[in-house]
Amino acid sequence: MRSIGLIAKAFSSGEDFLRSPELSRTGCLVVDFDMPKMNGLDLYKTLSGLGKEMPTVLITAYPSDDVRTRALQAGIICYLPKPFAESDLLNCIQTALARAKGSGDVP
Structure with a gap:
C-alpha cells in the first residue's frame, strides 16, 4: 500500500473497526468475507445502514x-477470490478510491 501512497490499518474484527476512530478517516475498506462474528458483507451492509x-x-x-452476486448487488466494488495477484488488489483499491472521489466523497 505504501508503494502507491496509501496507509493501511488492520483490525481484528468488523466490530473493532466499527468502534474505531479510523471509521471516519477510511477511504476504502478491504475485508475478508470470513471474519469472526460479522462477515465482510455484513460489515459493509452495517456501514451502509x-x-x-x-x-x-x-x-x-x-x-x-452466491456471495459474489450478493456482494456486487449490495455495492461492493470488487470481489477477489484468493489467491489473487497484488496488482489485482491494488487495481481494485484504486478503482474504489476513484469511485469515491467521483461521488464527491473524500477518501
Whole structure:
C-alpha cells in the first residue's frame, strides 16, 4: 500500500473497526468475507445502514457465486477470490478510491 501512497490499518474484527476512530478517516475498506462474528458483507451492509457507505473490496478464500452476486448487488466494488495477484488488489483499491472521489466523497 505504501508503494502507491496509501496507509493501511488492520483490525481484528468488523466490530473493532466499527468502534474505531479510523471509521471516519477510511477511504476504502478491504475485508475478508470470513471474519469472526460479522462477515465482510455484513460489515459493509452495517456501514451502509449507518449512512457510512465506503468503497469496499471483498476478498475470500472460499469463492461462491452466491456471495459474489450478493456482494456486487449490495455495492461492493470488487470481489477477489484468493489467491489473487497484488496488482489485482491494488487495481481494485484504486478503482474504489476513484469511485469515491467521483461521488464527491473524500477518501
